[in-house]
Amino acid sequence: MASSDLMVGLEIGTSKICVVVGEGRPDGTIKILGVGQAPSRGVRKGEIVDFETAMKCVHEAVVDAEQKSDVMIRSVYVGVAGSHIQSFNNRGSVSLPEDRDEIDDQDIEDVKINAREVMIPAQNAFLHSIIQHYHVDGQNGVLSPVGMLGQKLEADFHIIHGVRTRIQNTIRCVKELPLEVEDVVFTALASAQVVLTQHQKDLGALVIDIGGGTTDYILYVDGAVKQSGCLAVGGDHITNDISMGLRIPMTRAEKLKIEEGSVTLGNCLPGETVLLKDDSGFAGKEVDRETLNTIIHLRLREIFELMKRQLDEQSFINYIGEGIFITGGCSQLHGIDHLAEQVFEVPARVAHAQTMSGLTSAFENPQFSAGIGLIKYAQAVQADRPVRRGFRRLIGRFFNGMI
Numbered sequence: 132m133a134s135s136d137l138m139v140g141l142e143i144g145t146s147k148i149c150v151v152v153g154e155g156r157p158d159g160t161i162k163i164l165g166v167g168q169a170p171s172r173g174v175r176k177g178e179i180v181d182f183e184t185a186m187k188c189v190h191e192a193v194v195d196a197e198q199k200s201d202v203m204i205r206s207v208y209v210g211v212a213g214s215h216i217q218s219f220n221n222r223g224s225v226s227l228p229e230d231r232d233e234i235d236d237q238d239i240e241d242v243k244i245n246a247r248e249v250m251i252p253a254q255n256a257f258l259h260s261i262i263q264h265y266h267v268d269g270q271n272g273v274l275s276p277v278g279m280l281g282q283k284l285e286a287d288f289h290i291i292h293g294v295r296t297r298i299q300n301t302i303r304c305v306k307e308l309p310l311e312v313e314d315v316v317f318t319a320l321a322s323a324q325v326v327l328t329q330h331q332k333d334l335g336a337l338v339i340d341i342g343g344g345t346t347d348y349i350l351y352v353d354g355a356v357k358q359s360g361c362l363a364v365g366g367d368h369i370t371n372d373i374s375m376g377l378r379i380p381m382t383r384a385e386k387l388k389i390e391e392g393s394v395t396l397g398n399c400l401p402g403e404t405v406l407l408k409d410d411s412g413f414a415g416k417e418v419d420r421e422t423l424n425t426i427i428h429l430r431l432r433e434i435f436e437l438m439k440r441q442l443d444e445q446s447f448i449n450y451i452g453e454g455i456f457i458t459g460g461c462s463q464l465h466g467i468d469h470l471a472e473q474v475f476e477v478p479a480r481v482a483h484a485q486t487m488s489g490l491t492s493a494f495e496n497p498q499f500s501a502g503i504g505l506i507k508y509a510q511a512v513q514a515d516r517p518v519r520r521g522f523r524r525l526i527g528r529f530f531n532g533m534i
Contacts, residue, residue: 140505141207145344145367147171148188150196151502155510166499167196176363177212177345179300186304206311208505210318211301212345214363215294221246224285234276238284246288256295258317263287263355289356291317319347319359321504325484326456335451340501341461343367346434350447357447362437366461369430376426377418383407393424394431395466435474454478460498
């Protein structure tokens with residue numbers, strides 16, 4: 132197997148570190164070779180708060196992935212999240228010189244640079260400039276303008292940016308292992324690569340990735356990214372609510388949430404309870420099932436309503452013909468799709484990675500969507516980038532200030 136066919140996605144989450152090893156196939160498909168995991172420590176709300184501890188956890192997950200996939204990992208594509216991630220839409224424009232009327236690759240690069248010539252916070256760095264649509268001399272809907280004749284090239288981009296030092300901390304954590312960082316990718320963008328088909332992106336869809344400490348989202352209309360963002364709240368907050376509300380330890384609250392929890396209210400028998408068996412340091416307890424479900428319901432409703440308020444600042448959510456796709460570890464809570472439908476008033480479903488081969492348990496589990504999506508993203512990037520120069524490019528973008 133050629134080393135260029137191997138791709139590794141690394142997600143440093145609040146609850147777990149996930150390393151997915153995949154192999155690119157000539158027909159464009161991906162085979163999952165192995166998934167390494169380790170409990171996440173030193174990470175809060177998707178961001179590193181204890182460098183040394185987080186680095187040890189990443190190392191554990193990498194070693195686990197190497198053993199399960201029987202490969203030596205040398206470089207990774209890293210997912211990033213956190214409430215510092217922001218986005219906006221902007222149009223770039225360039226005019227061709229009078230002695231030339233054929234659009235070339237440099238014009239494409241120039242229009243992207245022009246779209247970035249906007250004020251963002253001084254401490255921030257650009258993460259992605261995602262093309263939406265090209266326009267040539269006022270002609271809309273141009274897919275590939277290279278080779279076309281025209282005097283003015285315009286392009287609409289969705290631009291994602293975040294705090295430079297927080298992105299640097301993630302890169303440094305991986306670099307110290309030492310591993311090469313090929314690229315850093317917003318996790319919701321990664322998840323969308325494997326959760327949605329191109330047809331679903333064309334019809335319009337919203338992907339919501341609910342992890343332990345963050346809830347990321349990305350919205351497509353007419354095949355293009357129109358909105359994205361990250362809320363600093365996730366499944367761990369539900370666990371904390373259960374722990375506080377029912378006065379039980381966090382570990383028991385997490386297990387109770389996963390094994391017995393539901394988002395749906397009113398489906399329990401009157402007085403129905405869940406028995407928590409006694410354990411070392413825990414005397415055991417009976418918990419009212421409807422109370423448990425109410426705690427989960429209220430926190431998730433809050434998350435969805437916060438997101439809806441952000442999405443309602445623009446009108447794109449009105450054009451998602453395929454509805455909502457919920458993924459991530461917390462998406463497995465029973466009834467979460469029905470609650471999303473209530474809040475957003477559009478169809479919703481729980482989704483996992485599609486069209487993969489290999490380790491079935493990995494791609495059919497929504498908690499691995501971002502990790503697998505990083506590999507799909509890597510495959511697309513490598514197809515467009517014949518010369519492998521990822522880490523040097525990252526050094527330029529995030530360490531030398533050359534964005």
